Amino acid sequence: MxxxxxxxxxxxxxxxxxxxxxxxxxxxxxxxxxxxxxxxxxxxxxxxxxxxxxxxxxxxxxxxxxxxxxxxxxxxxxxxxxxxxxxxxxxxxxxxxxxxxxxxxxxxxxxxxxxxxxxxxxxxxxxxxxxxxxxxxxxxxxxxxxxxxxxxxxxxxxxxxxxxxxxxTGRAVLPRHGRRPLPPASPGPDLGDVVGQAVGRRAVEVAAAGGHHLFLTGPPGAGKTMLAERLPGLLPALDEQAALEVTAIHSVAGTLPPDAPLVTRPTFESPHHSATMAALVGGGSGLIRPGALCRAHRGVLFLDEAPEFPRVVLDTLRQPLERGQVTISRASGSATFPCRAQLVLAANPCPCATAAGDAACTCSALERRRYRSRLSGPLLDRIDLRVDLPAVTRAVWLGAGTAPEPTTVVADRVLRARSAAADRLGVVGLAVNSQVPGRMLRERWSPPRPALRLVERALERGVLSVRGYDRVLRVAWTMADLGGRSVPDADDVAEALGMRLQRTAA
The missing domain is CATH 3.30.230.10 (Ribosomal Protein S5; domain 2)
Structure with missing residues (x-):
């Protein structure tokens, strides 16, 4: 033949x-x-x-x-x-x-x-x-x-x-390979290691429960990286379909661990601030490969020292974060990758990054302004939670009377909150509060009018955009789910607004 x-x-x-x-x-x-x-x-x-x-x-x-x-x-x-x-x-x-x-x-x-x-x-x-x-x-x-x-x-x-x-040719038979039991997933770092930082721990819990993006600022040693690394441990394990999606991405990227053929836990990606646009989002001159954002699909993308990233690289995240997917086009073709990841940014208050606070800062006003301007307004407007972490004092470090809550306890609350949100949003095909469109949020799931007075006043004064108003409502719903309440109250809205309007010195 x-x-x-x-x-x-x-x-x-x-x-x-x-x-x-x-x-x-x-x-x-x-x-x-x-x-x-x-x-x-x-x-x-x-x-x-x-x-x-x-x-x-x-x-x-x-x-x-x-x-x-x-x-x-x-x-x-x-x-x-x-x-x-x-x-x-x-x-x-x-x-x-x-x-x-x-x-x-x-x-x-x-x-x-x-x-x-x-x-x-x-x-x-x-x-x-x-x-x-x-x-x-x-x-x-x-x-x-x-x-x-x-x-x-x-x-x-x-x-x-x-x-x-x-x-x-019939001389031998290739062995049929069956599915093997998966090894137990590594527990990862524990939230109980973080001493103090009650506001930061609360922000990480809210971010995990609602799928919200998070921005942490604070001096070196305040615990920004520790909190970000413990966020994936608070997220629920991936279901079968999500696990196959994430595993397929890592298989194409060549980052699939040989001893773990199926990724069952949310992933954590932390690229260096020298990463290029192709490394962060995806690309390549030949075969188009997924970047760090795509590899963090259904997990966490952590950008430490965020102002050190080139501004044009950071701004490429804006559209993918909104759509949950990114399409990369080349002359030879295009490729679409899912990238529904949670973004966590971390930054110091100023370029000198002194641990002693503003009193020891040697940066000029112009240097501070340039440092802050590396994070564009449209990118920050897409981040629901903005938290300032103070330096951990000696009294807090040495005088902690009770052990902080471990990951298992907080993850249980996050799971219950996500279940409550899924029951409420399942009728429209959504799973977490961060995915609810603004119009649907205002018309179908708007909190009682008395609870909205504070956020409406912020909108009138111009300190909140309309997008920011919607994001405050999403966070308020997450806080209500964590508290076991069927509708957000004034305290939930006030706490959500406070985490939205905190001073972002980076």
């Missing part, structure tokens, strides 16, 4: 797309023609595949070989097509049964010695194969645990090309 085909999967963002791999052999000068918009990595795969076939004990056909990757209009990127190319070439040459090869979906990169190496994006690739109706997928042994998360597909784990050839 001179014509054979098999299947592989290409990636577009965090979604897989089926790729039909066709191989035709004809008489003529020996050589290989690869068509179907391959990138440089895919074009170079021909040499890898040839060496792998020969070193695995096979014979590379000395004929004119035409390889087509369909759909031809979709760019093909990465090394995950190697195994499919090798199987299709051998089937076209008659070394493998073409009918069996045509029923398989093959993923994996080939080393020159014929071993099959792990690749990125196996989970979304197997999900795409399952949606297309395929029931058997061959993956590298290093990706088998990840692929087995899709229970509707039979996963065959291959360590070498020789094992795949033996399986298809």
């Amino acid at each position: 001179t014509l054979a085909r098999t299947w592989s999967v290409g990636l577009a963002g965090v979604h897989g797309a089926m790729v039909d791999v066709e191989v035709d052999m004809s008489s003529g000068v020996p050589g290989v023609v690869l068509v179907g918009l391959p990138d440089a990595v895919v074009r170079q795969s021909v040499d890898r595949v040839r060496a792998a076939v020969v070193n695995a004990g096979g014979r590379w056909p000395l004929r004119r070989i035409t390889i087509g990757l369909s759909p031809a209009s979709m760019p093909k990127q990465g090394s995950g097509f190697d195994l499919a190319l090798a199987a299709a070439v051998l089937a076209a040459d008659g070394a493998l049964p073409a009918e069996q090869v045509g029923r398989l979906v093959l993923l994996g990169e080939l080393a020159l010695d014929g071993s099959v190496r792990a690749v990125r994006g196996v989970l979304p690739a197997v999900l795409a194969a399952a949606r297309a109706g395929h029931r058997c997928v061959v993956v590298p042994a290093g990706n088998a645990d990840e692929a087995a998360l899709v229970e509707s597909v039979e996963v065959l784990a291959a360590a070498t090309l020789g094992e795949v050839v033996a399986h298809l």
Whole structure:
């Protein structure tokens, strides 16, 4: 037979797309023609595949070989097509049964010695194969645990090309890889380690209960980073669908831990302030990969020393934070990534960042103004909670009479508050208070008019925008849920307004 085909999967963002791999052999000068918009990595795969076939004990056909990757209009990127190319070439040459090869979906990169190496994006690739109706997928042994998360597909784990050839010729059988029990998730840092900072602890609890963005300011050592690192521990564990979404993102990004194929806890991303726009949001010159914001999907994105980030980089977060997804366009195509993450910013009061407070500050008024202006008004307007943390005094540090509440206690309150919000908002398909549109919040779930006097007065004086008014109401609902109240009262609105209008010195 001179014509054979098999299947592989290409990636577009965090979604897989089926790729039909066709191989035709004809008489003529020996050589290989690869068509179907391959990138440089895919074009170079021909040499890898040839060496792998020969070193695995096979014979590379000395004929004119035409390889087509369909759909031809979709760019093909990465090394995950190697195994499919090798199987299709051998089937076209008659070394493998073409009918069996045509029923398989093959993923994996080939080393020159014929071993099959792990690749990125196996989970979304197997999900795409399952949606297309395929029931058997061959993956590298290093990706088998990840692929087995899709229970509707039979996963065959291959360590070498020789094992795949033996399986298809009936000399041996590739082992079927089943889903393994997940290891227990790490508990993470405990909120009980934070001494003092009652306002900061309250703000973190409210942020976790309502899915609100948070801005922490304060001198060095006040506990800003400690509070931010403990926020993911207060969030509920991811359900099955959310866990698959987050795992698919980390699989494409290449950050999936080898010992934890399924991400079950909210993630925490903390990029350095030298991160570029592509590193923060996503991009790349070749394969478009998710950035830190996308990797923090359903988790927390923490930007420490936020004013040290370039302002243009920070402002790219504004639209993705509102929409919950980001679309990155390049000349070769575009990719859309989910990014519904909680943003936590931390900043010092001024550039000198002295722990002794304003009395020891050496910054001029102009330096302070420049430092504050690095965070734009539109970005800050999208942050619900703004909290100033005072320095922890010696008396507070040494004289704490009772141990602070641990993460388990606070997380239980957060879970009850989220359940109350989900029961109320489920009729409109929402889950947390931060997602409620402003118009729906004012018309359907507006607190009693007497409770709104303070926030309406702030709106009249111009210290609140209309967006800020809506965000105060969202936070007030979260505080009511935490307190077990069916409707926010005046105290809830006042506390929410106070956390909105605190002095933001950074």
